[in-house]
Amino acid sequence: MSIEIDHVSMEFPLDGGKAIRAIDSVNLTVQQGEFVALIGPSGCGKSTILRLVAALERPTFGRVAVEAAEPTEVSRSHRLGVAFQDHALLPWLTVRKNMAIPFHAARRPVDWKRIDELLALVGLEQFANARPAQLSGGMRQRVSIARALVLRPTVLLLDEPFGALDAVTRRSMNMELQRIWSEDRITTLLVTHGVDEALLLADRIIVMGGRPGRVIKTIEVPFARPRLPEIQRSAAFHQLADELTLALEPEDN
Secondary structure, three states, rough: EEEEEEEEEEEOOHHHOEEEEEEEEEEEEEOOOOOEEEEOOOOOOOOHHHHHOOOOOOOOEEEEEOOOOOOHHHHOOOEEEEEEEOOOOOOOOOOOHHHHHHHHOOOOOOOOHHHHHHHHHOOOOOHOOOHHHHHOHHHHOOOOOOOOOOOOOOOOEEEEEEOOOOHHHHHHHHHHHHHHHHHHOOEEEOOOHHHHHHHOOOOOEEEOOOOEEEEEEEEEOOOOOOOHHHHHHOOOHHHHHHHHHHHOOOOOO
């Protein structure tokens, strides 16, 4: 289902009654089944946009809609899947029981078959009874993404899910995420600092700049799917990566 951000501005109060504007008049649409990556410098409001879509914040001005409804309504019906950089797995529970948490939160019977299917999808069926401390960082993030999918959401929101991983593991997880996403093609919004990651995963890349954050560029990614790692060595990939990197550079005063 689609995401619509219509002339959205967000302000946060400061001491003394003043406010700082984090994002300014942002317009953004993610179509059903589309994978959109949001990139930009630190502090430009990327995560703020994701939090607005996830119903964790409300805009100061403008409107955010998911499936033509308020995000809070979609969140209450558990149709939003969210994964952050911090995997947020409970250390005292097994992987399988961590996967069951969304069912408990939604007051639904636990669908253990669905959990086992997703663990197989992310290649962790052998670790179902392990605890998070027994997993590598990449494995914990795979559990986090699988858990975000367990209630069959119609929208997937990812906020730097691989930002804390080393470069080699991150590349591997990019390929894993592409494979997982290709199974159902859920409407996805990814916040990332990685230009290569955005080009490898997204159908379209939105570049944000400055503070207050605003959309400064949109790029349609022309590469066919599935995208193999070798595409990152192509001249077309490097040309687009250079274009995006240039767009991220600070504006001259």
